[in-house]
Amino acid sequence: MKISLNGMAKALLITIFSSVILIPTAYANNPLPTIKADAPNRYTVKKGDTLWDISGRYLDSPWRWKEIWATNKQIKNPNLIYPNDILILCVIQGKTLIGVDTGEGCAGVEKQLTGNMVASSVTITSTANSIPAIPMTAIQHWLDKTIIVNPKDFNTTPYVLASKTRNLITASGDKIYAKGVPLIVGQRYGVYREGEMYVDPRTQKIIGLEVTQVATGLATNVASNGVTSLQLTDSYDKEVREGDRVFVELDNAIPPVFYPTPATVNRGGMIVRVMDSISSAARGSVVAINLGSIHGAKPGDVLTVYQKGPLVRDTIDNDTPVRLPSEPTGMVMVFNTFDDISYAYVLSSELPLNVGDQLLPPPYL
Incomplete structure (x- = not known):
């Protein structure tokens, strides 16, 4: 199972801004x-x-x-x-x-x-x-068990077929059965729940799937029909359900210390999701952005958020519609990166930040 989204990198050749933005x-x-x-x-x-x-x-x-x-x-x-x-x-x-x-x-x-x-x-x-x-408590959930994967890869992994008791699994020590590619006896595996599908707002291309680890298990036996038995060793505040996927625990390693620094990404980006919210982000919120490691994003990168200027009518020029310039409205710092997507913490916001707001490295001068 690969955490990377390399197979979709070509779909992102159309960038948010017409020119490459470098600092x-x-x-x-x-x-x-x-x-x-x-x-x-x-x-x-x-x-x-x-x-x-x-x-x-x-x-x-x-x-x-x-x-x-x-x-x-x-x-x-x-x-x-x-x-x-x-x-x-x-x-x-x-x-x-x-x-x-x-x-x-x-x-x-x-x-x-x-x-x-x-x-x-x-x-x-x-x-x-x-x-x-930044406050670690604000981002811990998005550091520990939530990752972005290639949806095509995710759908080829073994899935939870049933439990020994045929009920929802809520604690370690219970047994589950997985169907699909036979797992390796003695190997630890993660059990992952499918979550949000990410679509680039500009290109409308799928750029990743968010999944959350709900448990860890040890493969104990593989039957002749390919069904693998797993003993759950840990669970993470959620039950295991039929249909959850099973694969080797992914290393979501984060630097032990990261420092705010001007981003050196190779293009501009956008906010693609406000986490734990259906509306806007403010200071202390977590957002997902369509800049990942393939664009040069790394933990600690600081980006300025710009909101598109409103459309006004020029009353002097026959009510011609004119778009006002985009204005900076906040700043975010990347704290976890994947191939095409990163999670970022909102450092400041003069106005509510929304999906579609643009991102650029902060001005140096």
Whole structure:
């Protein structure tokens, strides 16, 4: 079973925008991000803070936070910050930077930045309890058990035929039977529930199928007629139903830490679904977008959301209809990617965000 949607990549040659949108890879000649006029000189990191919120305290363009971050060269994960860390604004070599106060003030931050510290080896720091980029509780469901697959592949996998008790299965320890390609005895398998089918709003092409893992089981026997017996070892808040699909658990590995950064996708995109909602998205919502790994999307990518301008009539020019320019209305950050689709968290929204809203990398200047 493949998680990829490579077979449908050619269907996406028609992109949302007529031109390819790229952001520059070299910013050496650009000025540093603008520090907010009311940015604090000192800030004590609190439990519940997020990297995005902290960046927003200091910067007018929080997605550019890394450009003013004084990283400690002696730390393997220099961008990690923790509750009770004290962040300070310092002017170092003519540049305003943010660093973690180690007790020596800006002099200590400068030592970290320049590497003039008495340390012979790199310190390994744990990601545990560090400040996340965005609230993990808001995205956990879409990280753990929900994935996007190729619908054609999904429909060829074995399916749950029945249970030993002929009832719904709700707990580990129960036995189910799967029909289809015989499974390997002793192998762990996931049981997946079919969900939302994704269609690109512009091309009307199917670009993926959302499925949710409802259980895990161990193949214990394969009968002569090809029916496989599975003992359920774990269930995930949902019953197993007849017709659910069975295949090897897919590795939905997410980086242990990801940081907001301007997206470097190779084209523009659109919001294709507002998760857990039939209407609009706001700050803190999760949306699905039609930009995936084949378009260069990766966890941490920040994109600006634009809403199409309204159609107005030019009363001076015989009531000719004129479309007003699209305006930025919010920002999203990608946190999980598949071939053609990604899940993204809404970082900000001036207006409700809707299916069909356009996505572009944030302006650098």
